[in-house]
Amino acid sequence: MQNPKRAPHPPTYKRLRDTLIRELADGQYPVGSRFPTEQALCTRFGLSRHTVREAIRGLTEQGLLSRQAGSGTRVLANKQPTVFAYRLESLSNLWQYAAQTRFVREQEGAVTLRDDLAKKMGRTAGERWMRITGIRCRMDDSTPLCWSALFLAEPYMGVRKNVNGTDRSYYETICEDYGLTVSEVERSMSAISTPANVADQLGIAPGAPSILERRTYRETGGESFEITLSVYPGNDFMHTTRLVRENGGH
Amino acid sequence: MQNPKRAPHPPTYKRLRDTLIRELADGQYPVGSRFPTEQALCTRFGLSRHTVREAIRGLTEQGLLSRQAGSGTRVLANKQPTVFAYRLESLSNLWQYAAQTRFVREQEGAVTLRDDLAKKMGRTAGERWMRITGIRCRMDDSTPLCWSALFLAEPYMGVRKNVNGTDRSYYETICEDYGLTVSEVERSMSAISTPANVADQLGIAPGAPSILERRTYRETGGESFEITLSVYPGNDFMHTTRLVRENGGH
DNA sequence: AAGTGGTCTAGACCACTAA
DNA sequence: TAGTGGTCTAGACCACTTC
Numbered sequence: 001m002q003n004p005k006r007a008p009h010p011p012t013y014k015r016l017r018d019t020l021i022r023e024l025a026d027g028q029y030p031v032g033s034r035f036p037t038e039q040a041l042c043t044r045f046g047l048s049r050h051t052v053r054e055a056i057r058g059l060t061e062q063g064l065l066s067r068q069a070g071s072g073t074r075v076l077a078n079k080q081p082t083v084f085a086y087r088l089e090s091l092s093n094l095w096q097y098a099a100q101t102r103f104v105r106e107q108e109g110a111v112t113l114r115d116d117l118a119k120k121m122g123r124t125a126g127e128r129w130m131r132i133t134g135i136r137c138r139m140d141d142s143t144p145l146c147w148s149a150l151f152l153a154e155p156y157m158g159v160r161k162n163v164n165g166t167d168r169s170y171y172e173t174i175c176e177d178y179g180l181t182v183s184e185v186e187r188s189m190s191a192i193s194t195p196a197n198v199a200d201q202l203g204i205a206p207g208a209p210s211i212l213e214r215r216t217y218r219e220t221g222g223e224s225f226e227i228t229l230s231v232y233p234g235n236d237f238m239h240t241t242r243l244v245r246e247n248g249g250h
Numbered sequence: 251m252q253n254p255k256r257a258p259h260p261p262t263y264k265r266l267r268d269t270l271i272r273e274l275a276d277g278q279y280p281v282g283s284r285f286p287t288e289q290a291l292c293t294r295f296g297l298s299r300h301t302v303r304e305a306i307r308g309l310t311e312q313g314l315l316s317r318q319a320g321s322g323t324r325v326l327a328n329k330q331p332t333v334f335a336y337r338l339e340s341l342s343n344l345w346q347y348a349a350q351t352r353f354v355r356e357q358e359g360a361v362t363l364r365d366d367l368a369k370k371m372g373r374t375a376g377e378r379w380m381r382i383t384g385i386r387c388r389m390d391d392s393t394p395l396c397w398s399a400l401f402l403a404e405p406y407m408g409v410r411k412n413v414n415g416t417d418r419s420y421y422e423t424i425c426e427d428y429g430l431t432v433s434e435v436e437r438s439m440s441a442i443s444t445p446a447n448v449a450d451q452l453g454i455a456p457g458a459p460s461i462l463e464r465r466t467y468r469e470t471g472g473e474s475f476e477i478t479l480s481v482y483p484g485n486d487f488m489h490t491t492r493l494v495r496e497n498g499g500h
Numbered sequence: 501a502a503g504t505g506g507t508c509t510a511g512a513c514c515a516c517t518a519a
Numbered sequence: 520t521a522g523t524g525g526t527c528t529a530g531a532c533c534a535c536t537t538c
Contacts, residue, residue, distance in 0.1 A: 011525075053506090069535055086337075263508085320517035
C-alpha cells in the first residue's frame with residue numbers, strides 16, 4: 001500500500017480492498033473475531049477515513065464483514081463463496097416457451113384433501129382447498145402447454161371470478177385482493193404416466209411419460225396460499241434453468 | 251427535502267434517495283434520458299456532493315441508473331423490478347436429497363454423436379465427445395440416485411482418471427487441470443420411459459416414467475465443456491427449486 | 501467516558517467524454 | 520475546452536455500544 005498518489009491505475013481504495021481480502025484469506029482475522037478499526041486502518045495505511053470506508057464497504061457487500069455502529073466490525077467469512085443463481089424478472093417468466101399464456105378453466109369447486117392428493121400437494125389430509133382445473137395454452141396459436149390443477153387456501157376462496165381468459169395469474173389477483181406479498185415459490189418436479197383424460201386434452205398418448213410440476217406460493221409469513229399441480233408433455237426439455245455464476249470467486 | 255439537520259431520523263441521503271425514487275416512478279425522468287447532474291442536485295437540495303452521491307449510489311445499485319464518468323447519468327428504469335432468485339452456494343448442492351454422493355463408473359470411451367444423441371445433448375451430430383456412464387449413489391447407504399451419462403468435450407478428454415470413488419465432480423477436475431472457470435450451468439428436464447438396462451440398475455420397473463435431466467457446463471467464453479444426461483426415478487418430487495423474492499419491490 | 505461506525509461538509513485533483 | 524463522474528483529503532458531529 002505505497003504511494004497513494006503515484007501509479008493510480010487501480011484506485012487506492014481498491015488496492016486497499018484487495019490487500020484486506022488477501023489478509024482475510026490468509027487467516028489473519030479469524031472468523032468471528034474483531035476486524036481492525038477504521039482509525040487503525042487509517043493510521044496503518046496513511047489514508048483518509050473515506051478511502052478506508054470505501055474499501056471496507058466492498059467487503060461488507062461481499063458478506064465478509066458485518067459492522068455495527070458503536071460496537072465494531074466483525075469477520076463473517078474468510079473468503080467470498082462462489083454463488084450460482086437463477087434469476088427471474090417475473091414469475092410469469094416461469095412459462096419459458098411462451099411469451100403469453102392463457103388459462104382455460106374447466107372445473108371449479110371446494111375439495112377436502114384425501115391422502116393421495118394431500119401427499120402430492122405436500123399438505124396434510126383433511127384440509128379444505130378451492131380447486132380449479134383447466135388447460136394453459138399459448139396465447140397466439142392456442143397450443144396446449146399443460147394441464148393444471150390449481151388450489152387456493154380456504155381464506156382466499158372468494159377470489160374475483162374474472163381471472164379467466166387472461167394471462168393474469170391467480171396468485172397476483174389474490175395478492176391484490178388480500179394485500180399479500182409472495183415471498184417465495186417452491187417448484188418441484190416428478191415424472192408420471194399421463195392419466196388418460198389429461199393425455200386426451202394435451203394431445204398425447206395416454207400413459208406417456210410426462211412431468212408433474214408442483215408450485216407452492218408462500219406469503220411473507222411462510223404460509224402457502226396457492227398450490228398448483230401441472231402436467232406437461234414429457235418429450236422436450238421444456239423446463240430449463242440457467243444457473244449463472246454471481247461473483248468472481250476463486 | 252427540508253432541514254437536513256433537524257429530524258434526522260432517516261438520514262439525509264436516504265430521504266433524498268426516496269425523493270428521487272418517487273420522481274423516477276412519477277416519470278419525471280424518462281427511461282433512456284439524462285438524469286440530473288450531481289452538481290444540479292447539490293444546488294437544488296442544498297446538500298454536499300458526498301450526500302448526493304450516496305443517494306445516487308443506491309439508485310445505481312438497484313439498476314435504476316447507469317453512470318459514466320465524463321458522460322453523465324442515464325435512466326435505466328422507472329422503478330425497481332421484482333426479482334425472484336434461486337441461489338446455490340455450490341453446484342454440489344444440486345444433489346438435494348443427499349449431502350454426499352459418489353459416482354460409480356461403468357463404461358468409458360470416445361463417441362461420435364449420432365442424430366438422436368446429439369439432439370438429446372443439444373449439440374450437432376458428428377462431434378466427438380468422451381463418454382462416461384455410471385451410477386450416482388448416496389455416500390452413506392449406497393442408495394442409487396440416478397444413472398448418468400457424462401460427456402466431456404474433445405479438448406478435455408485427458409482428465410485425470412482418479413476422479414472415481416469421490417464426491418469430486420468432473421467439472422471441478424477439468425477446471426483445475428485446464429484453468430477453466432464455470433460461468434454457467436444450464437439445466438433442463440424432460441420425462442421419459444425408463445430404458446430397461448437403466449431401470450434395472452436403479453431398481454425400478456422398466457418403462458416406468460422417469461426424469462431425464464440435462465446439465466450443460468459452460469466456461470467463461472460460453473463454450474460447453476461438459477454435458478451430463480441423468481435419469482432419475484420419477485416417483486418423488488426429487489427436483490426442487492426455491493425461488494425467493496430478492497427485493498421489496500412494489 | 502471513551503471508542504465505534506454512520507453521516508455530512510468543503511474543497512480538491514483526476515480521467516474521461518462531448519462539443 | 521468545459522463539464523461529468525471517480526477518487527481522495529481533512530475535519531466535524533452524532534447515536535450507539537461498551538466499560
